[in-house]
Amino acid sequence: MEATSEPLLDAKSEVTNQLVDFQWKLGMAVSSDTCRSLKYPYVAVMLKVADHSGQVKTKCFEMTIPQFQNFYRQFKEIAAVIETV
Amino acid sequence: MAAGEFEGGKPLNGLLNALAQETFHGHPGITEELLRSQLYPEVLPEEFRPFLAKMRGILKSIASADMDFNQLEAYLTAQTKKQGGITSDQAAVISKFWKSHKTKIRESLMNQSRWNSGLRGLSWRVDGKSQSRHSAQIHMPVAIIELELGKYGQAGVQWHNLGSPQPPPPGFRQFSCLSLLSSWDYRRAPPCPGI
Numbered sequence: 635m636e637a638t639s640e641p642l643l644d645a646k647s648e649v650t651n652q653l654v655d656f657q658w659k660l661g662m663a664v665s666s667d668t669c670r671s672l673k674y675p676y677v678a679v680m681l682k683v684a685d686h687s688g689q690v691k692t693k694c695f696e697m698t699i700p701q702f703q704n705f706y707r708q709f710k711e712i713a714a715v716i717e718t719v
Numbered sequence: 720m721a722a723g724e725f726e727g728g729k730p731l732n733g734l735l736n737a738l739a740q741e742t743f744h745g746h747p748g749i750t751e752e753l754l755r756s757q758l759y760p761e762v763l764p765e766e767f768r769p770f771l772a773k774m775r776g777i778l779k780s781i782a783s784a785d786m787d788f789n790q791l792e793a794y795l796t797a798q799t800k801k802q803g804g805i806t807s808d809q810a811a812v813i814s815k816f817w818k819s820h821k822t823k824i825r826e827s828l829m830n831q832s833r834w835n836s837g838l839r840g841l842s843w844r845v846d847g848k849s850q851s852r853h854s855a856q857i858h859m860p861v862a863i864i865e866l867e868l869g870k871y872g873q874a875g876v877q878w879h880n881l882g883s884p885q886p887p888p889p890g891f892r893q894f895s896c897l898s899l900l901s902s903w904d905y906r907r908a909p910p911c912p913g914i
Contacts, residue, residue: 712864
């Protein structure tokens with residue numbers, strides 16, 4: 635997973651939502667009905683985003699540790715770039 | 720059931736591959752009859768069925784316990800010793816198969832147990848200055864992130880676009896968590912630490 639192409643976004647807030655909240659959880663999957671010995675850590679994220687009307691929606695997703703490391707690296711890059719603007 | 724009919728490493732390897740595709744990687748589609756006719760044409764269907772079930776059971780047990788190589792050897796040895804079990808040649812084929820496919824099968828099992836959406840892609844852009852029709856505020860600068868989320872087994876993706884204005888509290892530059900819409904006068908202190 636890496637930044638593939640330029641996001642097709644413009645400044646219209648019908649398209650872009652405001653990030654209102656970011657919560658995370660580091661979990662460890664132990665076992666499941668299909669696999670008794672899962673044993674893998676994961677990062678679960680819950681985002682709250684608000685559209686232009688103010689309506690807040692919740693988005694949840696999970697990442698494996700390598701995926702999270704890439705996610706973190708991207709955001710570090712964004713933070714660095716935004717400082718220079 | 721003559722064990723000799725099921726000898727030969729190549730057909731068993733093919734069988735294990737097909738079982739893995741069906742059980743772990745989510746690609747069912749190869750019928751029992753097709754497998755039999757392609758890999759074990761001399762074997763009767765009523766003999767093939769229990770053999771297939773036995774192999775499926777062994778593969779599932781190995782994957783479910785995520786056996787390391789010691790556990791695998793012990794397990795397969797036990798299988799060769801029991802009534803109606805496997806031959807030592809078959810054990811060798813299974814052992815080799817697990818060693819080379821273990822990582823991929825584990826990855827599939829991990830994906831199967833993830834019931835939330837996963838992050839399939841991330842793109843971002845930083846704009847120097849942006850303003851929208853709905854807000855008199857000029858946000859600068861803004862980071863716009865596009866997240867591609869999708870659930871396991873679902874073909875489509877959901878795109879979520881997030882923008883985050885750079886909040887201007889003096890000396891405290893954070894990346895997330897402020898919303899400044901003029902139509903909705905909402906301001907809160909960032910609740911979470913910067914990433």
